[in-house]
Amino acid sequence: MAACDAKNRSGFQQIRSQGSTEPIKFELYYRESSNTRPITYELEIDEDNMGRPYVKEERLRQRVAKVG
Structure with missing residues (x-):
């Protein structure tokens, strides 16, 4: 994960919000x-x-397409 290793990001732990230990979730x-x-x-x-x-x-x- 290049975003975690970018300069001044300090790894995955720093990307999480407010010190959370939960997984990061995205929904598009x-x-x-x-x-x-x-x-x-x-x-x-x-x-x-x-x-x-x-x-x-x-x-x-x-x-699923609506049937009818």
Whole structure:
């Protein structure tokens, strides 16, 4: 994770907000237009026992088209 190692960032622990020990979570919601199904991308980054960041969970979802 290059962002963690950038100059003056001091590693993964400093990127977390307010000293939290919880994983960092991102959720992106995208919709091309009002008549397309939305897509959601979720990413969760945590730290292993050695202090190295890793992707704990990653998910890509698209809503099911309405039947009817």
